Every structure is written in C-alpha cells, then in structure tokens.
Amino acid sequence: MIGTPLLGALEGGGTKMVCAVGYVGGAILKRKSIPTTTPEETLPKLARFFQGEGVEALGIGSFGPVDLREDSDTYGYITSTPKPGWADMPFMPVLRDALNVPVGFETDVNLAAIGEYTLGAGRGLANVVYVTVGTGIGAGIIIDNKPLHGLVHSEMGHLLLKPSADETHPDGFCPYHKGCLEGLASGPAIEKRWGEKAGALPPDHPAWVLEAEYLAQCCANIIVAISPERIILGGGVMHQTHLFEPIRRRTLDLLGGYIRSDKILDDIDHYIVPPGLGDDSGTIGGLILASRQLQR
Amino acid sequence: MIGTPLLGALEGGGTKMVCAVGYVGGAILKRKSIPTTTPEETLPKLARFFQGEGVEALGIGSFGPVDLREDSDTYGYITSTPKPGWADMPFMPVLRDALNVPVGFETDVNLAAIGEYTLGAGRGLANVVYVTVGTGIGAGIIIDNKPLHGLVHSEMGHLLLKPSADETHPDGFCPYHKGCLEGLASGPAIEKRWGEKAGALPPDHPAWVLEAEYLAQCCANIIVAISPERIILGGGVMHQTHLFEPIRRRTLDLLGGYIRSDKILDDIDHYIVPPGLGDDSGTIGGLILASRQLQR
Numbered sequence: 001m002i003g004t005p006l007l008g009a010l011e012g013g014g015t016k017m018v019c020a021v022g023y024v025g026g027a028i029l030k031r032k033s034i035p036t037t038t039p040e041e042t043l044p045k046l047a048r049f050f051q052g053e054g055v056e057a058l059g060i061g062s063f064g065p066v067d068l069r070e071d072s073d074t075y076g077y078i079t080s081t082p083k084p085g086w087a088d089m090p091f092m093p094v095l096r097d098a099l100n101v102p103v104g105f106e107t108d109v110n111l112a113a114i115g116e117y118t119l120g121a122g123r124g125l126a127n128v129v130y131v132t133v134g135t136g137i138g139a140g141i142i143i144d145n146k147p148l149h150g151l152v153h154s155e156m157g158h159l160l161l162k163p164s165a166d167e168t169h170p171d172g173f174c175p176y177h178k179g180c181l182e183g184l185a186s187g188p189a190i191e192k193r194w195g196e197k198a199g200a201l202p203p204d205h206p207a208w209v210l211e212a213e214y215l216a217q218c219c220a221n222i223i224v225a226i227s228p229e230r231i232i233l234g235g236g237v238m239h240q241t242h243l244f245e246p247i248r249r250r251t252l253d254l255l256g257g258y259i260r261s262d263k264i265l266d267d268i269d270h271y272i273v274p275p276g277l278g279d280d281s282g283t284i285g286g287l288i289l290a291s292r293q294l295q296r
Numbered sequence: 297m298i299g300t301p302l303l304g305a306l307e308g309g310g311t312k313m314v315c316a317v318g319y320v321g322g323a324i325l326k327r328k329s330i331p332t333t334t335p336e337e338t339l340p341k342l343a344r345f346f347q348g349e350g351v352e353a354l355g356i357g358s359f360g361p362v363d364l365r366e367d368s369d370t371y372g373y374i375t376s377t378p379k380p381g382w383a384d385m386p387f388m389p390v391l392r393d394a395l396n397v398p399v400g401f402e403t404d405v406n407l408a409a410i411g412e413y414t415l416g417a418g419r420g421l422a423n424v425v426y427v428t429v430g431t432g433i434g435a436g437i438i439i440d441n442k443p444l445h446g447l448v449h450s451e452m453g454h455l456l457l458k459p460s461a462d463e464t465h466p467d468g469f470c471p472y473h474k475g476c477l478e479g480l481a482s483g484p485a486i487e488k489r490w491g492e493k494a495g496a497l498p499p500d501h502p503a504w505v506l507e508a509e510y511l512a513q514c515c516a517n518i519i520v521a522i523s524p525e526r527i528i529l530g531g532g533v534m535h536q537t538h539l540f541e542p543i544r545r546r547t548l549d550l551l552g553g554y555i556r557s558d559k560i561l562d563d564i565d566h567y568i569v570p571p572g573l574g575d576d577s578g579t580i581g582g583l584i585l586a587s588r589q590l591q592r
Contacts, residue, residue, distance in 0.1 A: 151524065153523065225455060
C-alpha cells in the first residue's frame with residue numbers, strides 16, 4: 001500500500017481506549033486497547049502509540065458529552081462527564097498537539113455511524129441512523145452525507161418512551177430521566193431489572209419481549225421524526241441477533257401503516273439491520289474520519 | 297419594486313387553499329382563499345388565480361403525505377391521503393404545466409419552517425425545528441440550512457409519548473396509533489377529551505396542564521434526538537400563548553439537566569418560541585421557495 005497514508009483511529013470510551021492503525025479502505029493493521037484511567041496517565045500512552053506507528057492523520061470518536069463545534073474555544077473537549085478528571089478535558093487538542101498531524105473529532109457513536117454509512121450497512125445511502133445499544137444507548141445520525149451536529153450532539157438514548165403495559169419498572173433506571181430509552185433498555189437496565197447480565201438470559205426470556213418493545217418504539221420514533229433510509233442497530237445488546245425479528249415486527253405494528261413507504265412496509269428486513277462491519281464500525285469510521293482530515 | 301420578480305405562494309390544505317402573491321422579502325400583495333373540494337374543481341381555480349396575477353415562480357406547501365423526492369416519477373404528488381379524489385394526485389405537476397413557470401414543492405409545515413428559518417424566529421440559525429399544533433401536529437426540520445427530506449418527510453405528530461400520570465385517555469384519539477402526540481395533543485384531541493373546542497377553554501382549565509406536558513415531551517424528544525438551535529411552536533393551538541411558559545418549564549424538568557447547553561438551560565425563553573411571522577410563516581415561506589426556483 002505504498003503511497004496510501006497510514007491512518008489512526010481512536011475509539012475513546014470511559015473504560016478503555018481502542019487504538020488502531022490502518023488504511024482508509026477499512027484495512028486494520030494493528031489494534032491496541034489502553035485502559036481509561038486518569039487523563040495524565042492515559043493521554044501520553046495514546047500519543048506514544050500513534051507516534052510509534054507514524055500515522056499521518058487521526059480520527060477520534062469520544063465518549064461524551066463532547067464539544068463538536070469547530071468554531072468553539074472548547075472544540076474537541078470532553079465537557080461534562082461525571083468520570084473523575086475527564087470533565088472539561090481538551091482530549092482532541094492534546095493529542096493533536098502531541099502528534100502534530102490533522103485530527104478529526106466526533107462522538108463515539110458518530111464514528112461508528114460514519115463507518116457504517118461509508119463502508120457498512122448504510123453504504124450508498126444519504127440519510128442513515130446508527131443506534132448503539134450497550135452500556136448506554138446512543139445514535140449517530142447521518143443527514144445528507146454528514147453527521148448531524150446540532151446545538152449539542154444527539155442524545156437519542158434519552159428519548160422518553162411509553163411504558164409497556166406489563167412494565168414493572170416504568171421509570172426505568174436512568175438517574176436523570178423517568179422512563180427514557182436508556183433507562184429502560186440499556187444493558188445495565190436489563191441487568192438491574194432481571195438481576196442477571198443481559199448476555200446470560202436465554203432467547204425465550206421475557207426480558208427480550210420488553211427489550212424489543214422499547215427498541216421498536218425507538219425505531220418508530222426515529223422513523224416519524226427523522227425518516228432515515230435505513231436504521232442500523234449495533235452494540236453489545238444487539239449481539240442477541242434474535243432481537244431483530246421482534247423489533248422489526250413491533251415497529252411495523254407501532255407505525256400502524258401510517259408511514260407509506262414500501263422500503264419500510266414491504267422490506268423491513270432491509271430497513272432495520274445489524275451493522276455491516278460487525279464490531280469494527282467505529283474503528284473503520286475512525287480511519288475514514290482521519291482520511292478526511294488529510295483532504296481538507 | 298420594478299425588477300423584482302412577482303412570486304406566488306400556495307398553502308395547500310385539506311380544507312382550503314391559501315393563495316398569495318408578493319415579493320421574496322416577505323411583502324404580501326394579495327391573498328385569496330379557495331375551498332379544497334375536488335381536484336377537478338380546485339386545481340383550475342388555483343391556476344387561474346396565479347395566471348391572472350402573472351407570477352414568475354410558485355412555491356407550494358401541500359397537505360400530505362406527499363412525494364418530495366425530485367428524482368421520483370411521482371415527485372410533487374399527494375400520495376396516500378384519505379381525502380376523496382386527492383390520493384395519487386399530481387398536485388405540483390398540474391400547476392407547473394398550467395402556469396409554465398418554475399414551481400417548488402414542500403410539505404405545508406416545511407413551507408412554514410422555511411419562512412421562519414429565513415425571515416422569522418429562526419433567522420440566522422442553521423438548524424431549526426418548526427412544529428405546528430393545530431388540526432394536526434407536524435414538524436418542519438431545517439438541518440444545515442435545508443429542509444430535511446428523509447425517506448418520507450417528518451411525521452413528528454405521530455411520536456409515541458409517555459402518558460401523563462393523571463391521563464384518562466392514555467391511547468389518545470389517533471386512528472393509527474395508541475398514545476401518539478397528535479392523538480393526545482392536537483386541537484381535535486383536546487375537543488374530544490374535554491367536550492369543548494380548545495379555543496373555548498379558559499387558561500386555567502386543566503386541559504392546558506396536560507397539553508403543556510405533551511408538547512414539553514415533544515420538545516424534550518426533539519432536543520435529545522435532533523438538538524436544533526431553536527424550536528418554534530406555531531399553529532392554532534399555540535395561539536394560547538399562556539402555554540409557552542409551562543411548556544418551557546416542563547421541558548427543562550424532563551431533560552433533568554442532562555443536556556448541558558446554556559442556550560437551553562439558561563435561555564429557554566429564547567429556545568422554545570412562537571413564530572416570528574405570526575400566521576404568515578407559510579405564505580412567506582412559499583414566496584421564498586418560489587424565489588429559490590428562479591435561482592436554480
């Protein structure tokens with residue numbers, strides 16, 4: 001691949017930082033996971049890894065909330081996280097200054113959305129929503145071939161939903177909101193509700209009926225509000241692939257035939273889909289974001 | 297205004313068609329309302345009005361659902377309305393062929409959103425959501441200075457919400473959905489729930505507490521999902537201006553401090569606002585849309 005710039009991708013999570021180097025087409029050459037401890041300890045390790053590899057640009061997807069406004073004094077900062085030491089932290093600027101290469105900055109879920117939209121399940125489409133369902137629930141929204149950066153980035157995990165008729169915990173488990181999506185349907189919410197880790201529950205457990213209900217409400221609300229060309233559901237909870245069928249059926253039920261699009265009504269199997277890049281959506285998105293910095 | 301092209305605006309509703317002529321800056325010279333009966337009767341009247349005025353371009357906002365995809369065979373059609381005679385009706389093509397001038401086509405609420413975003417309460421902002429609350433509830437979403445056209449247009453009125461704790465009709469009154477925004481909070485829903493027209497209920501009536509709850513849920517969900525720079529609430533129900541205060545307070549309650557934006561937390565009075573163009577948002581939006589067709 002002589003002549004193709006070597007790129008870095010960084011998925012910055014609250015528990016670990018996944019570093020990778022590769023090429024824009026999605027080829028991943030090396031990967032390294034670094035625990036997220038204090039910024040003083042973690043940031044130099046990240047810089048050393050990418051310096052050692054000699055990347056020519058870096059694409060970062062960060063846990064948040066973050067500041068994505070390029071004209072802001074705190075662009076590239078993690079802003080208000082409860083994680084000790086990381087609030088008001090110039091995450092991107094520190095790495096950009098250490099590496100002295102162009103660095104792109106996004107939310108973690110926007111990074112995965114960029115990967116999926118460019119090379120994965122959203123390839124060829126202009127408007128795609130990628131939802132990750134795991135420790136938290138978040139969405140990356142691509143509108144007109146660009147990640148949506150609103151006043152703040154999407155916090156789709158905190159959509160208020162309608163409690164299921166047989167709901168025993170209608171308020172859910174979010175410390176901020178009563179009855180939001182994340183509080184009702186994230187991995188930790190499943191565990192708190194049923195007293196077992198989500199991964200340990202068998203496919204016929206009633207947990208999944210409830211989970212499909214809330215994720216279908218999420219899909220239905222995304223469809224009526226934003227109407228993307230495809231919804232991609234990823235993240236750890238969606239490793240339970242048996243969830244896709246009930247989510248699709250229940251989404252159609254909830255829409256009640258109101259949204260007259262044959263792409264939804266007649267082809268829901270290709271409308272609500274798993275990621276095309278498996279668990280590499282974020283890493284590949286990071287390489288693509290890095291590449292774009294070189295083109296600017 | 298010699299040298300400035302005369303433009304036409306058409307707000308096409310299911311009950312009446314409001315025609316206007318004017319200039320792009322928002323000056324409205326003449327207005328005429330034509331009842332929406334059959335297409336055979338209504339469309340020629342519309343064409344004659346705009347022909348008589350000699351407009352050089354026309355901007356249409358139509359009741360729907362409509363086809364907004366410019367590359368579609370049925371672009372500019374009303375698609376699946378239950379209104380007799382109007383389903384699969386080439387609304388825009390018929391008028392374009394009759395007038396032989398450039399014609400722009402949008403949803404009715406996108407037309408108002410264009411007006412508000414360009415010359416009204418959203419002036420100077422790139423991302424704005426305009427919600428109309430009246431006979432129906434709909435939203436026009438401006439992202440990056442353009443109306444959002446998804447797979448189909450936004451049907452924000454059919455967001456599923458969380459019933460209020462003291463709700464007596466948790467399913468609401470929408471024929472398609474149980475517990476959607478429009479079924480819980482549109483003008484007709486208020487009338488069905490309380491047995492009186494919304495306009496006849498005094499400001500201290502409990503109807504308004506419930507109305508503010510659902511519109512606040514709508515605002516909170518728009519904020520977490522799309523995060524616009526401003527939300528504009530218009531339409532007949534919002535003539536009850538006393539609603540703005542409780543909607544703003546309840547939206548902040550529902551967000552629970554999670555969205556850290558000083559534009560929301562410290563300045564909600566300028567974040568959730570009435571239209572800047574009063575009831576002319578759609579007409580002025582139509583003139584702007586017409587003008588854009590001349591520039592293409």
